[in-house]
Amino acid sequence: MPANRWPGLAPEAHELIFAGSGGSSAGQTRAFMVAGVPRPIAQNLSGNEQATHNYVYNNFGMANGLSIEDDLSGAYGPTLYDATKPFDNRDPRFDAWIFADRDTISTRGGVPAANKFAQLWDDGSGNSGAHRDGRGLSRTGYMFKKFYPEINGQHHVQRGNNIIRRFTGMRIHMRLTDVYLMYAEALHVAKGATTPSNGFALTAEQAINTLRDRAGIPNVHPAIVADNIKFMDELRRERAVEMSFEAHRWMDIRRWGVAHEDKYKMKTGLYFDKDWTFFEEYLIVERVCEYPKHYWLPFEPNQTQFYEGFPQNPGW
Numbered sequence: 001m002p003a004n005r006w007p008g009l010a011p012e013a014h015e016l017i018f019a020g021s022g023g024s025s026a027g028q029t030r031a032f033m034v035a036g037v038p039r040p041i042a043q044n045l046s047g048n049e050q051a052t053h054n055y056v057y058n059n060f061g062m063a064n065g066l067s068i069e070d071d072l073s074g075a076y077g078p079t080l081y082d083a084t085k086p087f088d089n090r091d092p093r094f095d096a097w098i099f100a101d102r103d104t105i106s107t108r109g110g111v112p113a114a115n116k117f118a119q120l121w122d123d124g125s126g127n128s129g130a131h132r133d134g135r136g137l138s139r140t141g142y143m144f145k146k147f148y149p150e151i152n153g154q155h156h157v158q159r160g161n162n163i164i165r166r167f168t169g170m171r172i173h174m175r176l177t178d179v180y181l182m183y184a185e186a187l188h189v190a191k192g193a194t195t196p197s198n199g200f201a202l203t204a205e206q207a208i209n210t211l212r213d214r215a216g217i218p219n220v221h222p223a224i225v226a227d228n229i230k231f232m233d234e235l236r237r238e239r240a241v242e243m244s245f246e247a248h249r250w251m252d253i254r255r256w257g258v259a260h261e262d263k264y265k266m267k268t269g270l271y272f273d274k275d276w277t278f279f280e281e282y283l284i285v286e287r288v289c290e291y292p293k294h295y296w297l298p299f300e301p302n303q304t305q306f307y308e309g310f311p312q313n314p315g316w
Contacts (some may be wrong), residue, residue, distance in 0.1 A: 006298055008250060011090040013202070015175045015176050015177065016170070016172060016175055017173075017175055017176055017178075017179065017250055018172075018173035018174040018175075019170050019172045019173060019175075020159060020170070020171045020173065021170060021174055023156070023188065028093060029168065029169035030164050030169070031171055032147065033147045033148060033149060033156075033164060033167065034147075034148060034149075034156065034164070035048070035049045035144075035147070036048075036049055036050065036099075036139045036143050036144030036146070036147075036148065036245065037052065037099070037143050037145065037148055038131045038143065039136035039137070040114065040115060040130060040131060040136070040137070041105060041115050041131070041157055041158065042156065042157075043158040044159055047134050048137070048138070049144070049245075050138050050139060050140045050143070050144070051098055051140060051142040051143070051144045051245075052140050052142075052214055052267045052269065052271050052284070053073055053140055053141060053142065053268045053281055054144055054263070054266060054267060054268045054272040054275075054281075055240070055244075056094070056098060057238075057281075058237075058240075058263065058278065059240040059242055060090060060091050060093065060094040060098065060243070061078060061090070061091050061235050061241075062080045062081055062089055062090060062091060063078065063089050063091060063211060063217060064076075064078075064080055064089075064217070064218060065091075065217040065220065065221065066221065067106065067234075067237055068081050068082075068128045070221075070224070075223070076221045076223060076224070076236070077221075082280060084276070084279070085276075086270075086279055087100040087101070087198060091215065091217055091241065092215055092216045093215050093216065093241055093242075094097075096097035096146075097144060097145060097244060097245075098142055098143070098144050098145065099118045099142065099143040099144070099145050100118065100120065100123050100141075100241075101118055101119070101120040101129070101140060101141065101272070102117055102118060102119075103117065104116070104117055104118075104153065104250065105118060105155050105157060106154045106155050106156075106157045106160065107118060107154070108154055108157075108161045109158055109160065110159065110160030110161070111157045111159065111160030111161050112157075112159055114130040114159065115157050115159070115160075117131075118131060118143065119131050119132065120132050120138055120142065120143070120236075121140050121272055121273060121274045121276075122141065122269075122271055122272070123271060123272070123273040123274070124271040124280065124282065127273070127274075129274065131143070139269055139284060140149070140268075140269035140270065140284065141270035142270075143273075144244070144245050145246065146245050147169070149164045149166070149167050150163075151161050151166070152266040152300050165183065167187075170299065172246070177211060177242050177243070178208045178243065178248075179237075180208075180210060180211055181198070181207075181208075181211070181238065181239050181242060181243070183197075183202070183204075183207055184204040184205075184207035184208050184235060185235050185239070187203070187204045187207070188204040188231060188232065188272055191204075192204070192228065193205045193231045194226070194228075195227050198252075204231075204235070205219075205220060205231075206226050206237055207314075208220060208234070208235065211238065211242055212238075214293075220234055236252075236256065237255040239252060240252075254295050257291075257295075259289050259291075259294070260289045260290060260291040260294070264287075264289070264309070265287045265289055266283060266286055266287075267284050267285050267287060268281050268282060268283055268284060269282055269284050269288070270282075279305055292314045293313075293314060293315025293316065294315075294316060296313040296314065296315050296316075297313070298312060298316035299312055299313060300316075
């Protein structure tokens with residue numbers, strides 16, 4: 001939000017349902033806004049949280065509205081994804097919320113040459129760009145810019161384009177997108193993708209397509225709508241994109257009962273060289289998540305000893 005302006009007074013603030021001040025500490029607010037950007041660009045403000053390749057690849061799909069997997073299958077029309085140009089023809093939210101290699105950061109005078117464009121390449125042999133694979137840099141080949149200050153295509157850079165002080169951060173507890181997503185998911189489980197609820201006219205399909213219309217991508221493919229399992233997969237993917245980097249993910253994959261699957265445990269990055277002659281996924285870390293143990297926290301032992309038969313949570 002523009003500095004010193006309460007969001008409720010801004011006509012573009014319809015997205016906020018419950019929100020509050022980002023706090024009295026300007027440093028904390030700014031650190032949140034630059035959280036996904038390496039320190040050479042945002043300097044010591046940045047915590048440098050990173051988008052993993054598996055998350056980006058599995059969720060941020062193509063401009064035709066399909067996941068990369070469905071696009072490559074050829075079952076839903078012409079294929080757009082090109083493994084030799086993996087950042088092209090993507091869902092517009094990929095370009096809006098994620099920095100990929102060679103993306104423009106700021107071309108203003110005074111910005112160091114190394115920070116004018118994202119340099120996120122790493123060939124896996126010790127050669128890497130200015131924003132990759134060092135302390136305070138990206139380990140994965142991506143940065144996220146969802147909350148990053150930008151004016152007319154020019155992003156905040158601490159040296160040469162310090163625009164972050166023109167903004168104030170807000171703590172969003174719930175926004176309208178989440179309401180549409182929760183409604184669509186609950187209604188789909190209860191009545192399917194194409195039946196409206198008793199109290200509201202939108203179907204689950206229409207609720208999701210409302211978000212897609214805003215993003216500028218086609219509606220969910222009719223063949224996916226007709227398949228309950230595929231449509232649920234699409235609901236999950238839509239939520240992963242729209243609510244990305246907003247602290248919903250761990251709760252979502254737990255309540256879906258999928259957190260222990262390899263798709264969610266294997267955190268990967270992307271190796272590629274400066275000239276983009278190859279792209280190769282590699283494993284960074286395998287998270288520990290056992291089912292059902294890590295879906296719940298343990299009770300303190302003394303709490304389970306009040307009386308015989310008080311159970312401990314599974315696996316603990």
